[in-house]
Amino acid sequence: MREFVFALEYDPGTNPVADVLEAHPDTTIRSLSCHVTPQSLWRVDHATGSPEALEALEAAYRDSAYCADCLVRDDCGADCETQVLDRSRDTLVVYTYWDRTDVCTSVPHVALEYLGEGLLFETYREGRRYRWRIVLSEDAPIHDFFDALGTEVGECAGMEMLRLTDLDPDRGLEGADDDGTLPDEQRRALRAAVESGYYETPRKIDLSKLADELEVPRSTLSYRLRRAEAALATEFVAEDDSLEAIAPTN
Template sequence: MREFVFDLVYEDTPAPLERLASESGQISSTSIGGCIDTDEFWRLERFRGPVDGLEQCAGVESDWLLTAEQITAESCTGESHVELLEQTNTECELYYHIKNVGGCESISTLAAEYVGTDVLFEVERETDRETWTVMMDDEEGVGLFYDAVQVSLQPGIRFAFGHIGQASGRRTALFAQKNLPSEQREALVAAVKRGYYERPREITLEELSDELDCPRSTLSYRLRSAESKLAKSFASEGAEELQSFPLTRQEGSS
């Protein structure tokens, strides 16, 4: 497992966190995410900071999610869903699902295009800087991805190379298929693809169970088990075995 680490430094344009909580002092965040398709992505993000800043993070709207993705001057279009997982006085955890992304370029879209959709992202955001770690099976396409990112950056954002090398043991564990049983992965991918997690839902559990030819009670159990593992592993400070969310569409899923 390989990793490509780099920073995006926002020098003459507001960084995503500055736009989100501009008057609340220092806000930082850490997230993991991945691709479902070339224009569809998910992310779990944990924000830290003062209470007023966290209130703004908890109420984040779809416009911010899309502008936070773009690295070009052109604005991103697409559909997004955000769900508040947990909020305390010091932290706020959100789940995002973004699809039909177009009109711009982002780290996620460029990685999916040049490296492939079987990638995982870890992002650490500070007020004016983002540290990206893109994890992949091998380095094929990384050179093109590297070039595309630098060409696509809008004025005011500086690219700072970190390293390309072997991924750490903890990050390698993010890719481990054993972390989430295949039937749970397949159910979760199908549910995301068919709009089960949209608000309002685009498909009911009964309809999804019919499409998958899976009993409703069994499908419900698989989804709840996968969601629980995903949320708990991300919420665990310093967890060594973050559970893997589906990274790609499964063959034959619907």
């Protein structure tokens, strides 16, 4: 088995869930399950964020013109069902189901057509970025699938292939680099910030200009840097505690 990981980056106004996530950069969504047949798609998503963000997110899911994962920008006429399974102050669990029309398609439907049955899907969303991980057979025609997906996505989102590797059960969707520290997006953001002088005193570049150079929203860049800084700080403290534990005492 192999895993194929790629990302979509939605343009403003093309996906109501992405719009909410950009407006609330501390909010993320991960899939708990995702299933597809040629005629339908159903999934369960787990979102975390502020009460205000989750309220906006629930409204986006219930938007009459929105069907989860449908790549058609206009109203596709599909019969969609949305149901909240769990709601707390900082958690929202949503079930969605829709039957396809003649014009509907989605990432799972394109995958089913080109990669066959028996696929496992896992997703993670933050800001306008929507990452997909598909577990599939060794001989699946990945490039045919990715080319076909690009045609379906059209101009509403950018696409980026992140990795195609043998299945590693210890590697999560958020995907640490080889050093086991940061997801790809956070590592690139942090490297760009360092190289551009963002962390120097005084700063050589502000966050808005750096976001423009990286062609990402300012809120998304800020969120990635905060996540990266928190991860590195936590790792540093853990390593420091380990060193203290083995340090000789006088």
